[in-house]
Amino acid sequence: MNLKLSALLIVGLFVGGGAGLLLGGTISASVIDDLTLQNAKLTGDYTTLNATCAELNARLASLDLEKTQLLSRVTELQAMYDKLSSEYESTLASVPVDTAFSSETVSKSFTWSYAGDIWSISLSVPESLYTYYKDLARAPTSDYSIYVTHPYDDEYLGTIVEKFNLIAVARGLSEAEKVNLVVAFVQSLPYTVDSVTTGFDEYPRYPVETLVDGGGDCEDTSILAAALLHTMNYDVILINPPVHFAIGVNIPGSHGYYWSKDDVKYYYVETTGEGWTIGELPPDYVGTKAMLFELKPIPILTHSWTSHWSGSDLILSIKVRNVGTATATGYHVEAGLDAGGGQWRNVQSSDAFSIAMGKDLNLTLTVKPTKGYHTRIIVCVVSSDGISVDKSYSEWFDI
16 A cells, blocks of 8 residues: 555545544534524624724713813813902902901801702801991882892802802803702792891892891892892893792793893793792792893982071072992982972972982072962982982971
């Protein structure tokens, strides 16, 4: 036998032996089919998981970038907050002497819930700022925007809203969510009745008063909420339904109840009671009318006067005060005697004048009465467009 034949025999034996082994441990066709299907399924699952993994890795990279950007923004806002705090402290030195504020503070801490989370902030309110506003006479007006637009607390309110901005950036809140966060904070303050806490039937508070007093009624919380959101550059108004106060916010994309002013929709926001969000209106006010007040500085003039006789002349010493938040320009004072039937006699007018916010003006008018009448003195402050803004009367007397 040659070597070539021997090799062929050996190969034949080996193959034959192998075939025998396969036949001895036969695997059925159904098992092979099952394994083939499982292999195909696992291959498909692997492909899907691999694609999902790639997608998640891409999302993780995006979130890492977003986190880096947010942390950078938080750092910027913290630096801005520190700068505002520093500027506020330095501003105290530049405030007019009669409104200078000391460095003594009142510490206040607030905790509230919003969107399933518990939030908290701590404030250090300048004590003399609080005292200044508490000592201010309440202006004779239903336009409570003057409590929002008074400028002496602007710097301090700026330091507060930065705390809300830091929260909003860290949590990625939308504009509407940021508004609701601030409103939820205000809603968490206890409701108090003016007649109980102040001794007055109606006593609107400035924002700093409400913070230090730790609560207030509907106009107080509305003033505070409007002041905070206005400082955050939101378009806000005060809404005055019958015997109530709330705010309206112009937030594009909002839904629910709103009042329109100058073709702008201001969505109702309740500031008393917890849980109300933008556009939700308590049933008591559905279908009611409301007065709307823009947050623009306005002058409000009041006056007082005394009189005395100098011979046959009646001398009136009149003090006019601007208790509003804007300079009054082009106003004048009229004084005379009541002739009955809505008529005046012996009327005297002052020259036109301007008065800055918080300032007084003293002037004198001389009325020359006609003898033989039962009359009274009338004094009136008149605006530049001829509207009587403050009027007073003496008791009736005979000349």
